[in-house]
Amino acid sequence: MARESLEALLERLQTTKSIEELQVWAHELRDHLGVSHVLYHTVKLNGENVGAFTYDIEWVRIYIENDYKSIDPVVLGAVRRFHPIDWKTLDWSPPAARKLLRDAMTFGIGNQGWSIPLWGPAGEFAMFTVNHRASDDEWQAIIRERAKDFLLIAHLVHQQAKRIINREVAEPTRELSPREREALTMLSAGMNRAEVADRLHISENTLRAYIDSARHKLGAMNVTHAVALALSHGIIGPNEALPKY
Amino acid sequence: MIRFIYADELHKYPVLKETMFRDRAAQFKHRLHWSVTLDENGYEVDQYDALNPLYTIWEDANGRHGGSMRTLPTIGRTMVNEHFLDLTGGVEIASPFIWECTRFCLAPGAAPGVAAGLLMAGCEMGLRFGLEQAIGVFDARMPRIYGRIGWKPDVIGSRGEGHDSISVGLWNISEQARAEISRRSGIPVSVVARWFDRSFDTAFHDQAVAA
Structure with missing residues (x-):
């Protein structure tokens, strides 16, 4: 049943035509997954950086204004990595990192996260994150159950965002053998x-x-x-x- | 024990690094006579080692390399797609659910558990990250070893004859596979989980698991 609905959701993803529509879709995804937040953002993509997320826009503004990405353990931990990153395995010991998480949580961001680095051939780099407020045990169960789904969603969102940014009309027809x-x-x-x-x-x-x-x-x-x-x-x-x- | 180490962190383990690349030279250049090149240190390194791959390395009691393999995601550049398309039916294997494992290497005189430990660690990694399959390149003697360990790949295609042949194969990542390797090798699933956590979890403390 849940699977059925995820597929319908992913089908709708491919009809999004703008980053604004992707942003609306992100909210549907969040509701479908039943998690606190989802976040897709590019870190390096054709010089143009975009995001689609359910985070409070005020928090995103503060994050960008303070250049938090330069101290964010999630961003630092994903650089030059290709495996999905569980936030709780990161080093949150620096005071700046602890403050970042504390501040984020005042904006309703959960304590748990699963961030998937997305790399392109020309060094493009984006991330897809599922964020949730949960105990370690609850989170572990969610990851065990949905790691594959998160991987699939991450790559489809990334492909769709690239399509939107490159203003492609038709879906790419990468050659099949x-x-x-x-x-x-x-x-x-x-x-x-x-x-x-x-x-x-x-x-x-x-x-x-x-x-x-x-x-x-x-x-x-x-x-x-x-x-x-x-x-x-x-x-x-x-x-x-x-x-x- | 096994460590999972990205190439850009190998320098933190100088002995492990040196012995791994030398053992790779011994295996792929001197024993198997593959057309690999050695650098000025006598290390067997190729262009894929420069892509910041993730190594799975068995470290023995003296901190030396006991065996290893190299992993890269197939949505990026891989050896199979760039050099072995003739062995995959011409299909470029590219999926977020499939990672490539190459340079499966055993140190001369490696203990019998090393190969099993490496495969089990690879399986553990796949399970944790939500992967479905691993694709790899291996020589003729390996399928027998993989079979004995309890995790046999499906060979997609082979090149060459007899002992000199090279194959590309696929492993299905599953809890059953992990359980079977564990049953045959006697390596408990919990030990492999601890190896994984020690490498990937910066906050990991042994005591937490022991408790």
């Missing part, structure tokens, strides 16, 4: 994964990696969506999907 196209074509024809793997003479795990890669390149949230996008972009043709007589 013949193998990926074959796999998607067979799936679009209604074959199940086992059948597709068998037909391509690959293991189901390999197929999974192929599909996952195609999904990422298309900016799709799942297999069905990847197939739909591939069809609508003409990457695979409806004719190929039908058995040939």
Whole structure:
């Protein structure tokens, strides 16, 4: 049920046309996840920095005005890192960092956070954060349950933000290899994964990696969506999907 | 014990660093005769070591390298996508859920638990971060070792013959895999969790876990 609704939400994400719309969407995401806040912001992206978040705008103003990012353990901890960062594993011992967290909490920001660094080929750097007020145990349970979802959301938000910033009209059609196209074509024809793997003479795990890669390149949230996008972009043709007589 | 160390922090462990890159030279250059190059220190380093990868390293009682592997996210530059596309059916593997593991190396005379510990640590890392698969490059003798440890990759493709062959394979990251390696190696899941926390949690104290 929750999964259903996350997919609908991610589908709506891809219809956002401006950072303002992304900002509205961030609030929907926050409500869906049932957490205190979500935050997406670029740190280095084409010289233009944008954010979409549920934080109190007053806090964001204070944060920027005081250049808190230069002492923020979350930002410092994510530099040159590619793994998701649990806030509680960071070094909050410097007085400035402790004050930052204290001040943030007066603006309703939770004590727990999960920040995913997002890197691009030209050194672009952005972060997606899920923030929550919770005990360590509650937080650990949430992360265990949703780490994959957070990873997926982070990358889709990032792709969408890049699309908006670059004013792209259509979704990017990063090239798919013949193998990926074959796999998607067979799936679009209604074959199940086992059948597709068998037909391509690959293991189901390999197929999974192929599909996952195609999904990422298309900016799709799942297999069905990847197939739909591939069809609508003409990457695979409806004719190929039908058995040939 | 195992440490997870990003390349930009390796200098904090000079002995571990030196012995790792030398053991890599011994394994990949001298034993397997891969076309790798050594630097002026006799270290086996390549362009991917310059991308600030995350190393998983077994440190022995003397602070020396017992075994290691190198991890990079597949949404960035990877060895598989740049050099082994012929082994992946031409598919560029790029997903936030898949990380690449290369340069799986064992020190000469490494204890039997080292390889298992490394794989288990890799599995732990994947589980903690929400990953689904690992993709890796390995030589012909490895599938047998991986199988014995209890976490066998699916080979996507191979190049070369017999002992000289190189393969690309995929591991599924799961709690079952971690449990199976633990069962066979006798390394408790809690120990691997502690290795992970000690590396990634700056506030980590051993006592907290022992309590």
